[in-house]
Amino acid sequence: MLVNFKVENFKSFKDLTEFSMEATKLKNLKDSNTFDINNVSLLKSAVVYGANASGKSNLLKAMMRMKQIILNSTNIQHMKKYPHESFLLNSNTEHKETIYEMEFIIDTILYRYGFEIDNDATIIEEWLFYKKIEVRARETKLFYRKKQDITLGTKFKEGKQLEGKVRDNALFLSVVAEFNGEHSLRILDWFFYDFEMLSNLKSDDFKHMTTAVLSDKEDTKYKEKIIQLIKKSDIGIYDLKSQKISMDEFINLENKFNLDNQLLKKFLEEASGDKLDEEDASKVMTVHIQYDENNNVKNFKSFDLSFESEGTQRLLALSAPLILALEKGSTLIIDELDNSLHTDLVNAIIKLFNSKETNPKNAQLIFTTHDTNLLNQELFRRDQIWFTEKNIYGASELYSLVEYGKGKTRDDLVLEKNYLEGKFGAVPHIGSLSYEAD
Numbered sequence: 001m002l003v004n005f006k007v008e009n010f011k012s013f014k015d016l017t018e019f020s021m022e023a024t025k026l027k028n029l030k031d032s033n034t035f036d037i038n039n040v041s042l043l044k045s046a047v048v049y050g051a052n053a054s055g056k057s058n059l060l061k062a063m064m065r066m067k068q069i070i071l072n073s074t075n076i077q078h079m080k081k082y083p084h085e086s087f088l089l090n091s092n093t094e095h096k097e098t099i100y101e102m103e104f105i106i107d108t109i110l111y112r113y114g115f116e117i118d119n120d121a122t123i124i125e126e127w128l129f130y131k132k133i134e135v136r137a138r139e140t141k142l143f144y145r146k147k148q149d150i151t152l153g154t155k156f157k158e159g160k161q162l163e164g165k166v167r168d169n170a171l172f173l174s175v176v177a178e179f180n181g182e183h184s185l186r187i188l189d190w191f192f193y194d195f196e197m198l199s200n201l202k203s204d205d206f207k208h209m210t211t212a213v214l215s216d217k218e219d220t221k222y223k224e225k226i227i228q229l230i231k232k233s234d235i236g237i238y239d240l241k242s243q244k245i246s247m248d249e250f251i252n253l254e255n256k257f258n259l260d261n262q263l264l265k266k267f268l269e270e271a272s273g274d275k276l277d278e279e280d281a282s283k284v285m286t287v288h289i290q291y292d293e294n295n296n297v298k299n300f301k302s303f304d305l306s307f308e309s310e311g312t313q314r315l316l317a318l319s320a321p322l323i324l325a326l327e328k329g330s331t332l333i334i335d336e337l338d339n340s341l342h343t344d345l346v347n348a349i350i351k352l353f354n355s356k357e358t359n360p361k362n363a364q365l366i367f368t369t370h371d372t373n374l375l376n377q378e379l380f381r382r383d384q385i386w387f388t389e390k391n392i393y394g395a396s397e398l399y400s401l402v403e404y405g406k407g408k409t410r411d412d413l414v415l416e417k418n419y420l421e422g423k424f425g426a427v428p429h430i431g432s433l434s435y436e437a438d
Contacts, residue, residue: 001042002195002331002364003103003110010065010098011058014087014395019059021046021364024383024402033354033381035362037105038133043384045353045365047374048398049419050388051428055396056368057335059388064197064333066100069117071192073171074178082121082169089394097124104331106190108133113173113187121169123147128173130155130183142183145172158182194330198321210320211242211284222327226319233345235312238300239287284316311340318349326352329361337367338374346371350379375415385415387426 004020007013023034023041033044050056065085072078087093101114110133115126126145131137142156150163150172158181159172166175177184210226223240230237285302292298305313318334325332338346346369352358353365375385385401401415404424418424 001037001105001329001362002366003040003042003105005063005066005103006099006101006114007059007062007066008099009086009093009096010062010100011085012053012055012087012390012394012396013058013062013398014090014093014393016099017059017396017398019046019386019398020400021366023381026381026383026402028377029354029381032356033384038108039135040105040110040133042105042362043364043381044359044362045350045380046367046384046386047350047380048366048368048386048388049370049372049375050368050426051390054390054426055388055398058396059398060197060333060335060366060368062100063102063195066102067191067195067197069100069115070171070174070188073169073174076167079121079167079169082117084117084119084121086119087395095119104190104195105133106186111183111187112139115171123168123171126172128156128183128187143172156183158184194328195333196321196325196330197333197335198318199335210316212320222320222323225323225327229319229323230316233315233348235315236288237286237308237312238289240316241285241287241302243283243285243302286312286316309340311342314340315345322349322352325363325365326359326361329363331364331366334365334367336369338369338371343371343373347374347379350374354379372416372419375419377413377415387424389426 002021004018004022006016006018008016021043023030023043034041035044036042048056048059069082084098086096086098097116097118099114099116101112103110103112105111110131112129112131113127116124118124123145124147126143128142128144129139130142131139140155141151141153143153143159144151148166148168150159150166152159152163158179159176162172162176162179166172173184173187177188227240230240284305286305286308288301288303289297290299290301305316308316321332321334324330337349350365353363374380381402383400383402386398387401388396388398390396401424419427
């Protein structure tokens with residue numbers, strides 16, 4: 001479970017910025033929208049609003065960049081290509097280090113892990129602390145690193161004799177995990193399996209997850225849940241099926257996209273979610289009911305996914321990540337959840353997470369949106385609503401609605417109206433648009 005995230009000097013975020021999933025003492029929607037792990041109270045969902053180019057997506061990208069560095073830092077070639085993305089609108093920060101820190105809970109242990117990385121991927125600082133989630137528990141240092149000087153805590157025996165095996169551009173945590181260190185390995189597993197982010201525009205980036213689940217003939221429980229989700233979404237699809245497709249079907253892509261054999265193979269693997277060690281791969285087919293002239297059911301027709309609308313394709317691509325997150329109790333981050341989806345459908349997705357019945361394992365959903373119809377206190381608590389806004393120097397600032405007006409915002413305040421009127425900030429200041437035709 002994500003507790004909070006901090007970042008400094010990443011893209012549009014110049015100063016240290018904190019995003020939190022800790023629940024405040026607000027009483028509204030406490031039973032449905034929050035959950036407790038011993039003495040820590042967390043939120044099941046959070047939404048980020050803001051004008052275009054205000055930094056919403058950059059906040060989520062910062063989380064994902066931290067994950068990517070952790071999972072790839074022992075790969076020498078990958079770290080050589082590390083793209084330093086500092087705040088460029090200030091000469092002091094352009095070549096300065098970026099800082100990432102995250103607090104998260106695995107079972108009943110609260111970890112605080114972070115690092116400082118410079119523009120050539122050198123690790124300047126790195127730290128890991130942990131605390132058992134119980135009354136009067138104290139945070140304990142597992143290790144602290146200053147460049148190549150690493151100090152181990154008494155509870156981090158897994159790091160002994162590995163201090164000298166760390167490159168200056170590799171994380172100590174990732175190195176210890178490669179040697180099956182208990183704490184290190186469970187942390188990397190959490191980032192890999194339980195902390196997922198989805199792109200805002202291209203459903204192709206993650207639709208392979210749905211294809212893979214629907215193609216699994218041994219474990220069909222997720223498939224059935226995905227089909228039920230799609231049926232209840234009222235988009236006219238009766239069923240879904242996975243169909244094996246021959247490589248021959250796609251040979252024309254070589255000419256269409258000017259791809260050589262290796263690029264074609266990569267294209268197909270990404271599209272299908274399968275490694276093409278065999279002669280074929282899988283694709284998702286939608287099944288619709290065909291009626292006769294008297295509107296009686298006559299047959300079933302299968303269509304390629306490309307036949308469906310952009311919104312339907314996006315929902316299908318989202319379905320597996322949503323179901324898997326709810327089933328595992330993991331953290332799912334989605335940039336522009338509302339893209340190509342109807343407001344009522346987005347509302348229903350949010351309620352899947354803000355519910356004890358459909359979310360018994362306390363999965364978390366974090367997303368950005370422009371859909372102001374979702375801004376109401378029957379759906380969200382004020383501590384679940386965040387805003388990004390750029391200051392006059394081009395730097396993004398992040399704040400929660402619960403912080404606005406020193407927490408005096410009423411539980412019955414009409415949020416959408418007040419937001420659109422600019423009372424919470426984070427809206428575009430658009431001048432008079434004009435166009436002079438020739």
